[in-house]
Amino acid sequence: xxxxxxxxxxxxxxxxxxxxxxxxxxxxxxxxxxxxxxxxxxxxxxxxxxxxxxxxxxxxxxxxxxxxxxxxxxxxxxxxxxxxxxxxxxxxxxxxxxxxxxxxxxxxxxxxxxxxxxxxxxxxxxxxxxxxxxxxxxxxxxxxxxxxxxxxxxxxxxxxxxxxxxxxxxxxxxxxxxxxxxxxxxxxxxxxxxxxxxxxxxxxxxxxxxxxxxxxxxxxxxxxxxxxxxxxxxxxxxxxxxxxxxxxxxxxxxxxxxxxxxxxxxxxxxxxxxxxxxxxxxxxxxxxxxxxxxxxxxxxxxxxxxxxxxxxxxxxxxxxxxxxxxxxxxxxxxxxxxxxxxxxxxxxxxxxxxxxxxxxxxxxxxxxxxxxxxxxxxxxxxxxxxxxxxxxxxxxx
Amino acid sequence: xxxxxxxxxxxxxxxxxxxxxxxxxxxxxxxxxxxxxxxxxxxxxxxxxxxxxxxxxxxxxxxxxxxxxxxxxxxxxxxxxxxxxxxxxxxxxxxxxxxxxxxxxxxxxxxxxxxxxxxxxxxxxxxxxxxxxxxxxxxxxxxxxxxxxxxxxxxxxxxxxxxxxxxxxxxxxxxxxxxxxxxxxxxxxxxxxxxxxxxxxxxxxxxxxxxxxxxxxxxxxxxxxxxxxxxxxxxxxxxxxxxxxxxxxxxxxxxxxxxxxxxxxxxxxxxxxxxxxxxxxxxxxxxxxxxxxxxxxxxxxxxxxxxxxxxxxxxxxxxxxxxxxxxxxxxxxxxxxxxxxxxxxxxxxxxxxxxxxxxxxxxxxxxxxxxxxxxxxxxxxxxxxxxxxxxxxxxxxxxxxxxxxxxxxxxxxxxxxxxxxxxxxxxxxxxxxxxxxxxxxxxxxxxxxxxxxxxx
Numbered sequence: 001x002x003x004x005x006x007x008x009x010x011x012x013x014x015x016x017x018x019x020x021x022x023x024x025x026x027x028x029x030x031x032x033x034x035x036x037x038x039x040x041x042x043x044x045x046x047x048x049x050x051x052x053x054x055x056x057x058x059x060x061x062x063x064x065x066x067x068x069x070x071x072x073x074x075x076x077x078x079x080x081x082x083x084x085x086x087x088x089x090x091x092x093x094x095x096x097x098x099x100x101x102x103x104x105x106x107x108x109x110x111x112x113x114x115x116x117x118x119x120x121x122x123x124x125x126x127x128x129x130x131x132x133x134x135x136x137x138x139x140x141x142x143x144x145x146x147x148x149x150x151x152x153x154x155x156x157x158x159x160x161x162x163x164x165x166x167x168x169x170x171x172x173x174x175x176x177x178x179x180x181x182x183x184x185x186x187x188x189x190x191x192x193x194x195x196x197x198x199x200x201x202x203x204x205x206x207x208x209x210x211x212x213x214x215x216x217x218x219x220x221x222x223x224x225x226x227x228x229x230x231x232x233x234x235x236x237x238x239x240x241x242x243x244x245x246x247x248x249x250x251x252x253x254x255x256x257x258x259x260x261x262x263x264x265x266x267x268x269x270x271x272x273x274x275x276x277x278x279x280x281x282x283x284x285x286x287x288x289x290x291x292x293x294x295x296x297x298x299x300x301x302x303x304x305x306x307x308x309x310x311x312x313x314x315x316x317x318x319x320x321x322x323x324x325x326x327x328x329x330x331x332x333x334x335x336x337x338x339x340x341x342x343x344x345x346x347x348x349x350x351x352x353x354x355x356x357x358x359x360x361x362x363x364x365x366x367x368x369x370x371x372x373x374x375x376x377x378x379x380x381x382x383x384x385x386x387x388x389x390x391x392x393x394x395x396x397x
Numbered sequence: 398x399x400x401x402x403x404x405x406x407x408x409x410x411x412x413x414x415x416x417x418x419x420x421x422x423x424x425x426x427x428x429x430x431x432x433x434x435x436x437x438x439x440x441x442x443x444x445x446x447x448x449x450x451x452x453x454x455x456x457x458x459x460x461x462x463x464x465x466x467x468x469x470x471x472x473x474x475x476x477x478x479x480x481x482x483x484x485x486x487x488x489x490x491x492x493x494x495x496x497x498x499x500x501x502x503x504x505x506x507x508x509x510x511x512x513x514x515x516x517x518x519x520x521x522x523x524x525x526x527x528x529x530x531x532x533x534x535x536x537x538x539x540x541x542x543x544x545x546x547x548x549x550x551x552x553x554x555x556x557x558x559x560x561x562x563x564x565x566x567x568x569x570x571x572x573x574x575x576x577x578x579x580x581x582x583x584x585x586x587x588x589x590x591x592x593x594x595x596x597x598x599x600x601x602x603x604x605x606x607x608x609x610x611x612x613x614x615x616x617x618x619x620x621x622x623x624x625x626x627x628x629x630x631x632x633x634x635x636x637x638x639x640x641x642x643x644x645x646x647x648x649x650x651x652x653x654x655x656x657x658x659x660x661x662x663x664x665x666x667x668x669x670x671x672x673x674x675x676x677x678x679x680x681x682x683x684x685x686x687x688x689x690x691x692x693x694x695x696x697x698x699x700x701x702x703x704x705x706x707x708x709x710x711x712x713x714x715x716x717x718x719x720x721x722x723x724x725x726x727x728x729x730x731x732x733x734x735x736x737x738x739x740x741x742x743x744x745x746x747x748x749x750x751x752x753x754x755x756x757x758x759x760x761x762x763x764x765x766x767x768x769x770x771x772x773x774x775x776x777x778x779x780x781x782x783x784x785x786x787x788x789x790x791x792x793x794x795x796x797x798x799x800x801x802x803x804x805x806x807x808x809x810x811x812x813x814x815x816x817x818x819x820x821x822x823x824x825x826x827x828x829x830x831x832x833x834x835x836x837x838x839x840x841x842x843x844x845x846x847x848x849x850x851x852x853x
Contacts (some may be wrong), residue, residue, distance in 0.1 A: 151795040278485045278492040285842040299839035
């Protein structure tokens with residue numbers, strides 16, 4: 001497709017962040033072009049684990065997470081499908097007394113954020129969640145959290161955005177964008193050029209290239225969270241399961257399949273795609289059988305992993321560009337972006353419309369990766385300080 | 398010392414490959430899902446059942462016996478692992494499982510001789526008990542001495558349609574009818590095959606002739622088949638040149654040719670190309686069977702449907718390529734000979750594809766199950782395509798669950814691609830192919846690692 005298109009906002013990346021921002025902007029009357037190098041929702045947004053949880057996030061993410069939290073039950077109204085969203089609760093397991101102490105400390109640290117965490121001891125766990133192995137010493141329960149189906153949610157937002165008038169261009173990689181005369185010119189691989197007053201860079205694991213084009217190099221790395229899924233089974237996992245310190249995370253979908261994540265996959269020759277390792281998948285399977293003994297003889301029918309952007313401090317980059325007026329960044333969710341995404345879309349829409357948002361996002365500024373700004377930020381004690389949740393790896397949402 | 402090569406599959410291609418590697422002084426590992434060698438076509442019975450090879454394999458008995466015997470003679474010179482599934486491939490390592498335990502084998506050189514499975518398209522009633530694939534019906538007879546029913550209708554297209562019907566006839570089963578989805582005129586194209594493979598062709602004609610002599614009705618140009626029954630097949634209906642047909646039966650064997658089992662080639666990272674003849678993506682290979690990945694070779698029906706004789710030649714040819722690439726002496730003259738035999742068999746296969754054409758315009762009714770693992774109807778698939786503006790099969794899988802169940806799309810992905818192509822007005826090649834993932838077949842969560850160390 002060639003030619004030239006003029007719009008108010010051009011969005012690079014058709015993941016959940018891009019499509020939810022596009023939907024919000026189009027609904028408020030702006031003209032929007034959304035460009036994806038492949039298909040909307042085909043990368044991390046569509047293949048992630050599907051956890052919709054606030055529990056376990058660092059405190060600086062919680063206001064944004066709460067904003068998203070309010071949107072999830074409204075999906076049917078917003079995009080026409082509920083995305084199999086279930087407010088099942090999120091149960092975070094402790095394997096040791098030290099883990100339990102960490103969960104208690106977390107609950108204290110986020111007490112003011114409205115998560116209503118409930119600490120459950122060993123006996124309580126046996127009574128209420130008898131399908132969990134007796135080796136688990138306790139847990140923290142967040143009853144308002146849950147899970148949803150990323151395949152459907154990401155496709156649903158893209159479809160809703162289209163219906164709202166967003167011009168969606170799939171299989172159209174953006175090759176370059178330049179600031180010209182108070183706006184931007186985007187050039188695509190297929191020859192289409194787009195002129196836009198504002199640009200949103202929400203290109204996920206591919207976003208660093210666009211940040212660099214704006215003179216803002218970021219230390220983005222790629223991670224490949226990997227999952228296994230069982231055949232459909234009778235209902236067993238009544239809640240979304242996480243583990244203190246990483247380990248595995250597990251949920252059971254409407255159809256009955258249990259999805260269990262953990263470990264990391266490896267990139268394929270085409271680095272846009274990845275695959276779990278056999279060792280990693282076997283480890284996930286064996287641990288699942290150990291934590292949930294009823295699943296020991298269940299069959300795993302598929303493994304997969306996705307390509308996700310990670311930042312060194314595990315916080316996303318979200319906010320205005322430090323170099324280029326009219327450019328907004330939203331990427332690097334480090335395996336925990338699914339729950340946040342609908343809220344991020346709203347924040348982006350705020351930023352486009354007014355240049356500001358009421359949701360605190362200072363901790364996510366791209367300025368923290370500029371050498372000087374980074375120093376200033378550490379002194380403020382925001383997310384460069386270790387997270388209160390001592391996880392060894394990014395736990396995909 | 399370099400690790401041993403690995404051969405996956407012990408059918409005609411895998412057996413010939415193993416013999417060729419052994420002759421070159423190598424000691425390959427041969428992993429096969431079946432308890433005994435032979436592949437699907439020369440499958441051996443689980444227990445002796447008193448039948449002679451001629452009774453079991455008919456006209457192909459001599460070939461079957463030769464392969465079984467020659468493979469048995471290799472026993473001390475290969476590391477043979479029957480009853481073992483390769484559920485994953487990574488760089489130079491194959492992950493295996495046998496009896497719930499897993500193992501991994503580092504290898505240097507990999508020959509994938511993974512064979513084929515039946516290709517089917519959904520028809521109303523195709524999930525009823527009593528409906529089998531043609532290949533499944535044949536295996537029941539060959540390996541277990543069992544028929545799928547007492548009054549059996551054979552439906553579909555492909556050489557197997559007449560062969561299996563004839564085998565059932567010979568076994569004393571009441572063959573109610575052969576319903577060929579291709580028009581009779583397609584069979585006239587067989588004449589072109591006489592010079593290429595007269596033996597196979599004449600055998601096929603003999604099967605049809607003997608079926609007729611036995612009074613079995615053979616119908617051509619069969620459309621809109623519909624299998625009926627309440628909890629079990631009791632009849633089949635169809636349309637044919639403006640008329641309708643209906644027959645009582647208690648089983649239906651149904652198939653529309655074969656499709657390659659190419660999941661391992663995908664996990665090995667091989668590039669694929671669309672095959673017009675097979676209407677699916679197949680691993681890209683050169684004439685010798687080298688895939689796009691160095692050290693990985695593909696041979697036999699798993700690399701594109703060519704039949705058992707071609708599989709033997711391709712298995713040997715791929716092994717010669719491995720030997721050559723390993724820097725060992727190889728017989729270039731033999732390699733050329735095999736390549737020219739394969740070329741001729743490929744032309745014959747073109748003839749067979751024309752004589753037994755795939756029904757391109759197959760319309761799957763909305764209320765017919767498309768993906769039986771996930772219980773998705775064609776109507777639900779069409780609704781998902783429309784609702785989400787889907788044009789590509791992995792996206793269709795994402796929004797509809799098609800291909801997401803136990804079989805991982807092995808059974809339904811072809812039909813889903815046909816339906817997607819029809820709905821979007823594009824070619825089936827443009828619909829793409831499902832990205833493969835491990836495990837190739839389901840494995841238990843309690844799968845335990847490492848049952849043994851690798852011998853070499």
